[in-house]
Amino acid sequence: MWKSLKDQVVVITGASSGVGQASAEEFAKREAKLVLAARDASALQLVAKTCRELGAEALVAPTDVTDAGAVKKLAEKAMSFGKIDIWFSNVGVGAVGRFEETPIEAHQQVIRTNLIGHFNDAHAVIPIFLRQRHGIFINMISLGGFAATPFAAAYGASKFGLRGFSEALRAELAGEPDIHICDVYPTFMDTPGVAHGANYTGRKLSVPPPVYDARRAARAIVRLAEHPRTSITVGAVADLARLAHFLAPNTSSRLTAYLTSRYLRQAPRVERSNGNLFRAPAIPGGVEGGWRSERRVPIAGVAAAVVVGLALAAVVSGMPRASHRRGFLPLQTAAMGRRLFKSGGFLR
Numbered sequence: 405m406w407k408s409l410k411d412q413v414v415v416i417t418g419a420s421s422g423v424g425q426a427s428a429e430e431f432a433k434r435e436a437k438l439v440l441a442a443r444d445a446s447a448l449q450l451v452a453k454t455c456r457e458l459g460a461e462a463l464v465a466p467t468d469v470t471d472a473g474a475v476k477k478l479a480e481k482a483m484s485f486g487k488i489d490i491w492f493s494n495v496g497v498g499a500v501g502r503f504e505e506t507p508i509e510a511h512q513q514v515i516r517t518n519l520i521g522h523f524n525d526a527h528a529v530i531p532i533f534l535r536q537r538h539g540i541f542i543n544m545i546s547l548g549g550f551a552a553t554p555f556a557a558a559y560g561a562s563k564f565g566l567r568g569f570s571e572a573l574r575a576e577l578a579g580e581p582d583i584h585i586c587d588v589y590p591t592f593m594d595t596p597g598v599a600h601g602a603n604y605t606g607r608k609l610s611v612p613p614p615v616y617d618a619r620r621a622a623r624a625i626v627r628l629a630e631h632p633r634t635s636i637t638v639g640a641v642a643d644l645a646r647l648a649h650f651l652a653p654n655t656s657s658r659l660t661a662y663l664t665s666r667y668l669r670q671a672p673r674v675e676r677s678n679g680n681l682f683r684a685p686a687i688p689g690g691v692e693g694g695w696r697s698e699r700r701v702p703i704a705g706v707a708a709a710v711v712v713g714l715a716l717a718a719v720v721s722g723m724p725r726a727s728h729r730r731g732f733l734p735l736q737t738a739a740m741g742r743r744l745f746k747s748g749g750f751l752r
Contacts, residue, residue, distance in 0.1 A: 407630055409434040413485040414629070415478065416440055417469055417525060418495035420447035421689035422595030423544065426622035427492060429691075432460035434626065439482040441467040442495075447688035469495045469521030470513075472528075479528040488532050490629050493525040494544040497681055498597065501604030503557045510602055511558040513681045518562035519569070526573060530583075538582040540632050542625060543570050545587050547642045551649040554661035555605070555668075574634065584632035588625060589646075591639030593618045594696045596689025602679040607671035611695045612663075614641060618691050 414431050418424040420442035428440055432455035440448050440455070445466040452462040467478045482488050497517045499510040526541060533539030549567040553560035567587065574585040592615045603609055621638045628636055637643050648656040679685075 409436045409490075409626070409629060411435065411437060412489040412629075413437045413439070413482060413487050414490040414492065415482045415488060415529070416492045416494060417467065417478075417521075418442055418544075419451055420444045420684075421600075422597055422691060422693075423590070423593060423618045423621045423625070424492070424494045425451050426618045426691045427494070427625050428455050428462075429458060430619070430622045430626045431629075432456075432458035432462070435459050436490075437485050438462040439465055439478070439485075441465045441469075441478050442684070443468050444684035444688060447684070450688065469524055470516045472524045475521075475524040475528045479532060483532065487536060488529055488539060490540045490542065491525060491529045492542045492544070492625065492629075493522045494542075495521050496544060496546070496597070497601060497679075498556055498559045499602035499604065499679075499681060500556050500598075500609055501602075501676075502555060506558075506602075506604045510604070510678065510681055514558035515562050515565075517681075518559065519565045522566055522569065526569075530573075530577075533583045534580070537580065540584045540586060540629055541573075542586045542588060542628060545570070545589050547589055547591050547637075547645045549587075549589060551645045552653070552657035552660065554657065555664050585634075586628050586632055587635035588621070588628065589635060589637045589642050590621045590624075591616060591637075591641040591645070592695075593621055593638075594693050595691065596685070596693045598695070599693055600680040600685045600689060602677060602681045603674065604676050605668050605671075606673055606676055607668045608674045610667070610671070611693075613696075614639070615695045617696070 409431060414436045416424055416428050416431070416438065419428050419440035424442070428438055428451055431438060438452070438455055438460050440452055440462060442448055443466060445464065448464045448466060452464050455462040463481060463484070465478045465481050467474050469475055479488065495517060497514055499506055499514050522543060529539065529541065533541070543566060545563050545566050548556070548560050548563035550564075553563075570585055570587050577583050577585060592611050592613070594615045595618045598609050598611055601609075616639045624636055624638050637646070645656070
């Protein structure tokens with residue numbers, strides 16, 4: 405059923421920048437009542453001001469989602485509107501670096517934020533949904549929920565875990581037809597996330613194109629709130645990566661690792677940093693991260709397409725699947741990956 409969002413009470417965590425901020429603005433255009441949460445109170449105030457100018461009521465609730473008690477208080481504050489209709493669980497952080505060179509504390513913080521933080525969100529709002537007999541819980545996952553993320557092991561683990569969590573929660577609530585658990589799987593978005601994240605590589609990070617406008621994801625999330633579905637992807641690369649991983653998981657993972665390591669060896673040196681893992685960014689990021697450029701080769705999409713094409717070709721020719729992983733497919737894909745890297749790769 406398609407429903408109006410006017411006067412719907414919407415809680416958004418991670419609302420201070422990126423997709424969270426863009427989603428808050430999209431919900432505001434539909435005159436929803438917003439409760440905006442993140443660690444950075446001043447950044448939230450700026451987002452709330454914009455939302456009010458767009459016609460929405462907006463409350464600000466500085467919250468660290470890794471603190472279960474703080475999230476419970478966030479839900480209580482949202483209930484000052486008398487109900488909670490939609491909860492967008494959007495907080496996410498990352499730490500880029502070889503697994504053994506990344507501090508264990510950083511790995512743990514990524515898991516606490518990206519996985520346990522979403523647990524805390526759901527644990528606070530699901531009892532409210534059950535009392536109301538309705539509600540929509542939207543989980544921001546990413547293509548990292550079904551494809552490996554070499555050099556960001558904890559991020560990938562958190563996203564795979566988050567996908568499993570959503571599936572379990574959806575099964576438990578199957579008897580509640582008006583309570584929906586919805587997953588969002590975006591590809592690379594033009595947000596400040598990578599710039600804000602932890603970097604233990606000692607090299608300047610970039611984002612493999614194509615990179616999509618965060619407002620595109622926000623519009624998809626609003627449509628999901630209007631018409632709940634189990635899951636959506638944002639950006640064709642997310643669908644390609646999902647298919648590539650299904651057809652040839654080892655090859656697609658190795659290709660990603662190969663291209664990333666090649667890029668890092670040539671990228672400019674920078675200082676290692678904890679980024680926003682343990683505290684809010686010093687400078688609020690806004691919606692955009694400045695990653696989009698028409699001149700960049702869409703290597704993420706092309707690489708996924710290469711894996712899909714080769715895997716399908718092997719299947720059609722009758723080659724046993726085991727040989728895809730051990731012989732022909734890895735060798736041919738690696739060769740094509742080297743050519744793709746030389747054509748521009750991750751570089752501007």
